[in-house]
Amino acid sequence: MVDKTKLPPSGLKNDYVSMAPYWWPDPQKPDGLPYIRRDGETNPEHYNTDRTQLEHLCDAVSCLTIQSFVSENEIHASHVGRLLRCWFLEPSTMMNPHLRYAQYIPGRCEGRGLGLIDTMNLCHMLDMVSHLPFSKSWTQNDLSGLKDWVGSYLEWFLKSEHGQTECREFNNHGTWYDTQVVCFAVFCGQDKIARDQIENHVYPRISSQIEPDGSQPHELARTLSMSYCTFNLTGFAILSRLSRQMGIDLWGWKTADGRGILPAIRWMLPYYMGRKNWNWTQLNEFPPSKAAFLLSLAAEDTQDGEIIEAAGKLAEFPWSKISAWRTGVREFNNKS
Structure with a gap:
């Protein structure tokens, strides 16, 4: 986090900074500024920011936590503790709990609300952490400190201008905003915030994003349409899994004219299984196996x-059939 070579406008290494992925230098301008948008085409500059480091952190924590259960070796859990304390707890190295400078665009803005999607991987990571048993490597105080950090981040997420802008987004950005709010709230034991988000935003979002036949017009309009349809539904699936912990059935919820998460997944199935050809723009190949995690969540919860x-x-590997998002977050909140 603090090893970055490009500082955010604040000059603070503890402030997260990332670059919007689909923005490139303008070839018509000597300095390339302001950058111009090329949807679906990722500028390599995007990878040289804190977003890449955060993704690596979340992957490492998840993999090491699983390995600690498989091997019953303290060394894996010990490294998880070091990683989490470094990124979230140690004052000299921790990330400040905001995304003010996420997804900046050279020549246009220092950060934007759309950048809040950068922390979506925290949802999976927090679920893994909730399964991590207490030990000398990961203590009750460590977990309490992490909850404090997530609570502070959630407050910024809800109240900041960037957060309120992202909440108003109508496509996958809005979905993943809701997913993160509910995940962070559940992790911190703030059920009222989670329930309010579902009631006031998730239900209307399902109604506005999914057609009665199950299609997703906003995502179908993208240049990576199959990828984004799957990505959006994955956010809804995680929301459905989290909601079950509070006794809310998003899987079975539908509008009077049939708009719902399960109908949208069923609409995608013939394309995933090769029974229908995908007739919308998809710049990059989409291996159907990428839908395995989404389908594993739906399969386990609905028994469809x-x-x-x-x-x-569709699962290429045995672990593709293992869905996360069990009840660990709830269990740990009950213990702490």
Whole structure:
């Protein structure tokens, strides 16, 4: 986090900074400024920011936590503790709990609300951490400190101008905003915030994003349409899993004219399984196996036979069939 070579406008290494992925130098301008948008084409500059480091952190914590259970070796859990304390707890190295400078665009802005999607991987990471048993490497105080950090970040997420802008987004950005709010709130034991987000934003978002036939017009309009349809539904699936912990059934919820998460997944199934050709723009190849995680969540929660069969066929590796998002967050909140 603090090893970055490009500082944010604040000059503070502890402030997170990332660059918007689909923005490139303008070839018509000597200095390339302001950058111009090329949807679906990622500028390599995007990878040289804190977003890449955060993704690596979340992947490492998740993998090491799983390995600690498989091997029962303290060395893996010990490293998880070091990583988490470095990024979230140690004052000299921790990330300040805001994304004021996320997804800056050279020549246009220092950061934007759309950048809040950068921390979506925290949802998976926090679920993994909730399964991490207490030890000398990860203590009750460590968990309490992490909850304090997430609570501060959640407050900024909800109240900042960037957060309020992202909440108003109508496509996958809005979905993943809701997913993060609910995840962070559940992790911190703030159920009222989670319930309010579902009631006031998730239900309307399902109604506005999914058509009665199950299609997703906002995502189909993108240049990576199959990728974004799957990405959006994955956010909804994680929301559905989290909501179950509070006794809310998003999987089964539908509008009077049939708009719902499960109908949208069923709309995608023939394309995932190769029974229909995808007729919308998809610049990069989309291996159907990328839908395995989405389908595993839906299969496990709904026990829908067709989805169970599809999830099994699309999983390339055994661990693709193992869905996270169990009840660990709730169990740990009850313990702490």
